[in-house]
Amino acid sequence: MTGNRNRLINAGLKLYILVCVLFIFAPILGSFVFSLNSDRFPSLPLGEVSTEWYRLIWEDPFVWAGFFNTVIVGLIVAVIATVLGFGGAYTDFRYNFLGKKVYLALSLLPPTIPVVILGLAMLAFLSRVNLSDSTVSVIIAHGVMCSPFAMAIIRLRLSQMDRDLEAASWNLGGNEWATLRHVIIPFTKPAILAALFITMAVSFDEFAVAWFVSGLNETLPVKILGFLQGQVSPRINAIGSLAFLSSITLIILAQMLLRNASKDRP
Amino acid sequence: MTRSRPSLFSLVLSLPLLIWQLAFFAFPLLFLIAISFWSVRNFQMTPDLNFGNWERILTRGTFWDAYARSAMLATASAVLTVAFAAISFAYKERGK
Incomplete structure (x- = not known):
């Protein structure tokens, strides 16, 4: 640090970070604020605070069906x-x-393919083999899209592992399976759990491909588009806030796991 | 690198991902390319080697307009996000 000379620049950069974060979260925050607003249309000044929209989605069987599908698929x-x-x-x-x-390219490429193209390809293929229009097709498609994330997370953790640990386990008479069970899996457990949370969050939020292949078994994001096309209702804000809350919870859990894991690295 | 017959263990760990991505990722994309040469007869897609679809897309102005717009947006967001990241990183690394 060069002391006071940079104070202005430091403050400017801090402000800049703040503006970036605001820029990212403002729409979500706006949606959350309007989800608690009694007015029918999102406009200023705000009306009264009300949980009316949450009550409406709570009582809506369509929302529940979509939510249920999303959770099943996600798990x-x-x-x-x-x-x-x-x-x-x-x-x-x-x-x-x-x-x-x-092998690595094939495993890690899916996130780089435009989702619309991927969705189209999935639909064309899955409808040929009579797997379209079902929850299974969403699971297949999301499996393709999520496994690279899981692989990247677990690969990172494995790269922190001492290679001698495996050799030691073999030396002590463990075969490959025993080593996997008693050495590798315990070591990568935080990453495995984090991967579970992250992939679930990715599946939760994924819209485009689910829209192509889900047919009548719509997941929640697809349902939200249906809502938007039907009428502009503040219920969308309420659903959006809840969806954001569940995704961010999963992401934070994963981050905490990974952070703790890298702390107790040998 | 020693080359020996792969063990059952290595196959069980490596093959599921490979099979999944081949069957549900690579194959659908290749299939998509394949059906771009198909033609429609009696309202049905029929296997064919027909360049009509490609010709129609590549000679249409709207496609190129949309393509140019996508390319422009992609370039702009790439430049902007890298600039954002660079400044943020510079802030994080300051005084180190």
């Missing part, structure tokens, strides 16, 4: 993506083989 996708991602991450950590680059 199953989280497990599938984490298992697949763990396998991929461990393969990368442990093995060298011909075509490893192709």
